[in-house]
Amino acid sequence: MVENVSKTYVTKTDRITALDDVSFSIEPGELVSLVGASGCGKSTLLRIIAGLSRASEGSVSVAGTTVTKPNPGSVAVVFQEDALLPWYTIEENVGLGLLARGDRRADIRRAVAMAMDQVGLGQFARAYPRELSGGMRQRAALARGLVMEPEVMLLDEPFAALDEQTRNLMGQELRALHSRIGGTMIMVTHSLTEAVLLSDRVVALSSRPGRVRTVLPIDLPALRPVELIDEPEFGVLRNELWQQLEGDWRRSERS
Ligand SMILES: Nc1ncnc2c1ncn2[C@@H]1O[C@H](COP(=O)(O)OP(=O)(O)OP(=O)(O)O)[C@@H](O)[C@H]1O
Ligand SMILES: [Mg+2]
Numbered sequence: 001m002v003e004n005v006s007k008t009y010v011t012k013t014d015r016i017t018a019l020d021d022v023s024f025s026i027e028p029g030e031l032v033s034l035v036g037a038s039g040c041g042k043s044t045l046l047r048i049i050a051g052l053s054r055a056s057e058g059s060v061s062v063a064g065t066t067v068t069k070p071n072p073g074s075v076a077v078v079f080q081e082d083a084l085l086p087w088y089t090i091e092e093n094v095g096l097g098l099l100a101r102g103d104r105r106a107d108i109r110r111a112v113a114m115a116m117d118q119v120g121l122g123q124f125a126r127a128y129p130r131e132l133s134g135g136m137r138q139r140a141a142l143a144r145g146l147v148m149e150p151e152v153m154l155l156d157e158p159f160a161a162l163d164e165q166t167r168n169l170m171g172q173e174l175r176a177l178h179s180r181i182g183g184t185m186i187m188v189t190h191s192l193t194e195a196v197l198l199s200d201r202v203v204a205l206s207s208r209p210g211r212v213r214t215v216l217p218i219d220l221p222a223l224r225p226v227e228l229i230d231e232p233e234f235g236v237l238r239n240e241l242w243q244q245l246e247g248d249w250r251r252s253e254r255s
Contacts, residue, residue, distance in 0.1 A: 036254035041210030
């Protein structure tokens, strides 16, 4: 639940209002996308939800508890860059959060193996990040969040660095994973198509300062093959978002 969140960054020379009075609530188990032009405050909002940054005004709560500091067991983040540590193996990377929490080794091993299987990386447990493709590294980053069994998983443009085809496949996998394990997911994406294809609802933010332009429910079948993109009902939803955001995108291009 995001309530009246505003965020102003104060630098030596400037005050930048990144978010202005942003409110929305997310049902447990929903997959929601956050879209908006570059610089509209999407990452800022994720950081606030994750407790990594403080709202200037307003508050965020997860399962009834106000977020005041990072708590990866409640809210886990998958960043845009996969941020794996190069000197650890994939399984060590995935287990870091549990290790930091002081879990027992045997429990960590079991949980890590399960998370790696969920993302289809079981065979690469002992590999190092440099030995994996970009898509596989992104899966490892996903496993690192999953292993914490968080209430909410935040994904900041998780597929931005991937080619279009891999990105489509990863999107499909993410949706399948979400319906298999449940849990709430909030994903930032630049792509309106990806947002419509993968989400239950889309929150669209205006360009700076970020305000909620619209919250669009995506009433499409649960099964969403990529071919759905060519269907008229898909186009209607994507156009709806585009019409809401077109002006913002143009403005952000000029600024
Ligand atoms: N630590 C910071 N100090 C000062 N200004 C910041 C800081 N972090 C972000 N900003 C500013 O806040 C605004 C929103 O940034 P943010 O990174 O949240 O945007 P975004 O929507 O994630 O953009 P993108 O799509 O390019 O990732 C931008 O104008 C940015 O310059
Ligand atoms: Mg960002």
